Amino acid sequence: MIYQRSSALFTEAQRYIPGGVNSPVRAFKSVGGVPVFMKSAKGAYLTDEDGRTYIDYINSWGPAIVGHTHPVVLEAIQKQAEKGFSFGTPTELETEVARFIVNNVPNVEQIRMVSSGTEACMSAVRLARGFTQRDKIVKFEGCYHGHSDSFLIKAGSGAVTFGNPNSPGITQGTARDTLLARYNDIEQVQDLFRHNEGEIAAVIIEPVAGNMGCVLPENNFLQELRKVCDANGALLIFDEVMTGFRLAFGGAQEAFGVKADLVTYGKVIGGGLPVGAFAGRNEIMDHLAPKGAVYQAGTLSGNPLAMRAGLETLKLIKNDAGFYDRINKTTETLDFEIGKILNSKDIQHRINRKGSMMSVFFHIAAVSDFDEAQRANHSLFNNFFHHMLKNGIYLPPSGYETYFISDAVKEEEINRTLEAVQSFEYSNK
Ligand SMILES: *Cc1c(COP(=O)(O)O)cnc(C)c1O
Numbered sequence: 001m002i003y004q005r006s007s008a009l010f011t012e013a014q015r016y017i018p019g020g021v022n023s024p025v026r027a028f029k030s031v032g033g034v035p036v037f038m039k040s041a042k043g044a045y046l047t048d049e050d051g052r053t054y055i056d057y058i059n060s061w062g063p064a065i066v067g068h069t070h071p072v073v074l075e076a077i078q079k080q081a082e083k084g085f086s087f088g089t090p091t092e093l094e095t096e097v098a099r100f101i102v103n104n105v106p107n108v109e110q111i112r113m114v115s116s117g118t119e120a121c122m123s124a125v126r127l128a129r130g131f132t133q134r135d136k137i138v139k140f141e142g143c144y145h146g147h148s149d150s151f152l153i154k155a156g157s158g159a160v161t162f163g164n165p166n167s168p169g170i171t172q173g174t175a176r177d178t179l180l181a182r183y184n185d186i187e188q189v190q191d192l193f194r195h196n197e198g199e200i201a202a203v204i205i206e207p208v209a210g211n212m213g214c215v216l217p218e219n220n221f222l223q224e225l226r227k228v229c230d231a232n233g234a235l236l237i238f239d240e241v242m243t244g245f246r247l248a249f250g251g252a253q254e255a256f257g258v259k260a261d262l263v264t265y266g267k268v269i270g271g272g273l274p275v276g277a278f279a280g281r282n283e284i285m286d287h288l289a290p291k292g293a294v295y296q297a298g299t300l301s302g303n304p305l306a307m308r309a310g311l312e313t314l315k316l317i318k319n320d321a322g323f324y325d326r327i328n329k330t331t332e333t334l335d336f337e338i339g340k341i342l343n344s345k346d347i348q349h350r351i352n353r354k355g356s357m358m359s360v361f362f363h364i365a366a367v368s369d370f371d372e373a374q375r376a377n378h379s380l381f382n383n384f385f386h387h388m389l390k391n392g393i394y395l396p397p398s399g400y401e402t403y404f405i406s407d408a409v410k411e412e413e414i415n416r417t418l419e420a421v422q423s424f425e426y427s428n429k
Pocket of ligand 1: 115116117118210
């Protein structure tokens with residue numbers, strides 16, 4: 001058995017950790033089989049506990065955008081660690097990170113650091129409610145904004161994978177304040193505003209959705225949302241936890257030329273250490289404690305090791321003029337070549353891609369919202385996933401997730417990936 005040690009470790013883990021994992025999608029429940037336990041990562045590769053290596057297309061769900069364990073980032077973390085792990089006081093490093101981001105990202109005048117994307121989105125919505133003095137928010141079916149109560153309603157990947165669109169434990173009251181719309185359906189958003197006049201604090205969206213597979217905004221959807229929010233005095237929140245520093249340094253705001261009022265970050269911003277952040281213009285951010293009345297805090301917020309890992313990762317990207325062209329080109333090549341091979345095998349599919357995010361949907365012609373993502377053939381994806389895994393290619397373990405391509409993937413890795421796709425035997429059982 002090729003996953004012998006992983007298998008034993010998973011059995012043991014389940015005795016002490018609910019479901020054996022600290023985040024549900026890791027359990028492979030959707031694709032079946034034993035989750036692979038990793039012991040190390042370097043560049044484009046993961047190594048599992050049985051000593052097998054994999055070309056990594058998740059990259060910790062995005063953070064390892066420069067490749068795993070980049071030597072520059074590693075050395076910076078080591079040096080930082082010698083100075084102390086955490087002080088619970090302000091540090092100069094936090095200002096350095098904030099200044100660097102404010103100077104290089106559009107429409108952001110102040111940024112508050114937290115420790116996860118969940119915290120960032122939860123806090124941004126609280127701030128939006130405090131600022132507008134309104135209670136309701138609009139979110140889109142299939143979008144995931146972390147696991148705080150307001151968002152766990154038709155929340156995409158993790159939740160759908162496990163068959164509960166809404167989690168138990170969310171109160172009716174909370175659910176009532178979260179209004180749902182279909183991704184890419186501007187009329188539905190307009191209707192919600194009409195029926196909830198003066199009550200909607202904010203619209204929150206993944207500007208490119210990554211949690212129902214990769215789904216792109218169509219027909220100027222983001223621009224239209226901007227207009228609807230402006231017309232109704234609501235804030236537009238871009239959840240850039242996936243897209244931030246990935247689609248462009250300035251994230252989706254830069255890539256699509258649309259201004260958000262609040263932006264949330266996670267994943268890439270920490271370079272693999274736990275960081276999230278939310279940001280916006282002074283007028284809004286000034287409402288946060290200690291300056292303003294909207295409370296938000298964190299013992300490990302702005303943690304020096306995490307700040308260092310994030311800053312060095314962001315600098316590597318920013319100081320490399322060809323960075324985005326390169327990872328986008330790699331992703332484009334994977335998209336075209338995988339598409340060609342699947343066509344040659346008569347496997348109907350749709351590949352959605354933006355920048356270095358992509359996903360392959362089977363047996364469907366187009367995917368522009370959550371219903372279509374659900375109509376794709378997920379059991380075929382699961383076969384594909386396991387075939388790739390056996391051949392040393394690590395894809396996200398669910399048809400509702402996005403591939404995150406890193407700069408460490410080069411020609412050799414692309415070729416090995418395509419060979420694995422080429423040997424995929426499709427049976428229509
Ligand atoms: C991952 C993710 C989150 C949650 O971030 P965590 O760090 O897992 O809490 C929020 N929004 C989006 C778009 C994400 O992809």
